Structure formats: C-alpha cells, structure tokens
Amino acid sequence: xxxxxxxxxxxxxxxxxxxxxxxxxxxxxxxxxxxxxxxxxxxxxxxxxxxxxxxxxxxxxxxxxxxxxxxxxxxxxxxxxxxxxxxxxxxxxxxxxxxxxxxxxxxxxxxxxxxxxxxxxxxxxxxxxxxxxxxxxxxxxxxxxxxxxxxxxxxxxxxxxxxxxxxxxxxxxxxxxxxxxxxxxxxxxx
Ligand SMILES: Cc1cc2nc3c(=O)[nH]c(=O)nc-3n(C[C@H](O)[C@H](O)[C@H](O)COP(=O)(O)O)c2cc1C
Numbered sequence: 001x002x003x004x005x006x007x008x009x010x011x012x013x014x015x016x017x018x019x020x021x022x023x024x025x026x027x028x029x030x031x032x033x034x035x036x037x038x039x040x041x042x043x044x045x046x047x048x049x050x051x052x053x054x055x056x057x058x059x060x061x062x063x064x065x066x067x068x069x070x071x072x073x074x075x076x077x078x079x080x081x082x083x084x085x086x087x088x089x090x091x092x093x094x095x096x097x098x099x100x101x102x103x104x105x106x107x108x109x110x111x112x113x114x115x116x117x118x119x120x121x122x123x124x125x126x127x128x129x130x131x132x133x134x135x136x137x138x139x140x141x142x143x144x145x146x147x148x149x150x151x152x153x154x155x156x157x158x159x160x161x162x163x164x165x166x167x168x169x170x171x172x173x174x175x176x177x178x179x180x181x182x183x184x185x186x187x188x189x190x
Contacts, residue, residue, distance in 0.1 A: 002163055006178035016121055021176035022128040024079035025166055026158030030062070031084045035123050039157065042119030048108035052095055055112040056149065058142050059087040071141060072154060073132040080130070083156035088138050089113060090149045109152045120157055130154030 002021070009018040040057050048054060060068040068086035069077055080086065089112070091105040117127045133154040139146050166174055 002160075003175045007176055008178070010182070016118060019176075020117060020121055021126070023126050023158070023160040023174060024082075024128065025161040025170045025174050026082040026084065026126075026156070027161050028082050029084060029159055031125065031157065035125075036085060038123065039116050039119050039125075043112035043116040046108065046112040046115045048111070049102065049104035050095065050097065052092070052097070052102060052105075052108070054092040054102055054105035055109040055152075056090045056092065057087055057116075058090065060085055067141065068154075071134050071138050072130060073134065076130055076132045076154075080128070080156045082161075083128070083158040084125075085157040086130075087155050087157070088133070088142065089152045089155065090142065090144055091152050093148060093150050106150065106152055113153070113155065116155075124159065125157055126160050128156040130156060 004019065007018055036059060040059070043055060043057065044053070046055070065086060068088075069081055071088075072080055072086075089109050091102075091109040093102060093105060094100060095102045113127075113129070120127050131153055133151070135151045138151050138154070139149075142151075144151070161170070161174075163171065163174070
C-alpha cells in the first residue's frame with residue numbers, strides 16, 4: 001500500500017477518487033487489447049457540450065511505443081518508458097453541427113480523460129497525464145489537420161510497482177500528493 005498520509009478526504013468520498021494518483025514507477029507489463037478498448041470505451045461515455053464528443057484518442061502498441069515515447073519531453077521520457085501504453089488526446093476544435101468554435105472541447109476532453117482514468121483503476125491500472133509533450137511533433141506524427149484538431153495532452157497507462165519493490169530513490173517520489181483545503185476551492189452562498 002502506498003503512503004496516502006498526505007491525503008485527507010472527508011469520510012465517505014469514494015476511494016476510487018482519492019486513492020487515484022499518478023505513479024512514475026510502472027512495471028512495463030503488457031495490457032491486453034480488450035482492456036485498452038474498455039479504457040477508450042469508458043471515455044466515450046463522458047458528457048460533452050451538445051454531445052459533440054470532441055475527444056479523439058491515439059494510443060501506442062508494442063510496435064509504436066518508442067515512437068510515442070520520443071514525442072514526450074525528455075524529463076518525462078525517463079519514467080514513462082516503464083509504462084505499458086502511451087497515448088495522446090486530441091480534440092476537435094469546432095462543432096460538427098455548425099462549424100462554430102467549440103470553447104468547451106478541451107474541457108470535454110478532460111472529462112473523457114477522467115472516465116478513462118477511473119476505468120483504468122477498475123482494471124488494476126493507473127494513468128499519468130502528460131502535458132510535457134512535443135505538441136508540434138505529436139501533430140505531425142499523428143498526421144492531424146491542426147486547423148481542425150488540437151493536441152490536448154499525452155498520457156501513460158500501466159501497472160504501478162508495489163511499494164516493496166521500489167528502489168529507495170523511487171520510494172521517495174512514489175508518494176501520492178495532497179491537495180488544497182476544501183475551503184480554498186469552495187464557497188457556499190447561503
Ligand atoms: C493535463 C495534465 C498534464 C500533466 N503533465 C505532467 C507531465 O508532463 N509530467 C508529469 O510528471 N506529470 C504530469 N501530470 C501529472 C500531475 O502532476 C499530477 O496529476 C498532479 O500532481 C496530481 O497528482 P496525482 O495525479 O498523483 O493525484 C499532468 C497531469 C495532467 C492532468
């Protein structure tokens with residue numbers, strides 16, 4: 001069990017939420033294709049503005065993992081090489097219905113990402129978001145039309161290394177972090 005002492009959820013908040021965290025030490029084991037399909041299918045059920053579903057997911061396989069890895073900034077490549085799968089989330093910039101800019105597209109992609117993440121937890125997997133990616137190179141690799149699509153973020157998926165198997169150096173950083181106090185993010189108007 002990892003050290004959750006920095007986390008102080010109110011009693012009753014779902015463990016699937018407060019015990020989710022972003023490991024950097026993964027065991028590199030393979031993930032079955034049908035599990036990957038369930039992760040993306042989970043994302044499909046996220047809510048979105050006008051049900052436009054602006055999210056698009058691009059994921060690596062064993063053949064392309066190193067290509068995806070090279071598209072992360074160097075600081076992320078070090079730990080992300082232990083992940084099982086890497087992916088990029090791209091969103092459609094405009095509403096399909098009328099071509100207007102969709103100002104909620106990235107927000108909706110975030111909701112889909114969280115759905116993917118919670119499905120990952122249900123599968124015994126963890127995700128780790130990646131803002132540190134080479135955005136222009138990602139767009140070129142994926143051959144996306146950047147007038148139409150925006151590269152939103154990358155992500156790693158894998159199985160977290162058990163605490164007992166971590167090196168001392170890893171153990172110091174594989175500690176789930178804390179959060180601002182509830183009162184710092186919430187005002188209730190009475
Ligand atoms: C959009 C986004 C971008 C992120 N980019 C990086 C990144 O480039 N490198 C990294 O190590 N972690 C990255 N993270 C992970 C965050 O640092 C992490 O989610 C945050 O510290 C909260 O920790 P937790 O996920 O363990 O609860 C990113 C997370 C998100 C959601």
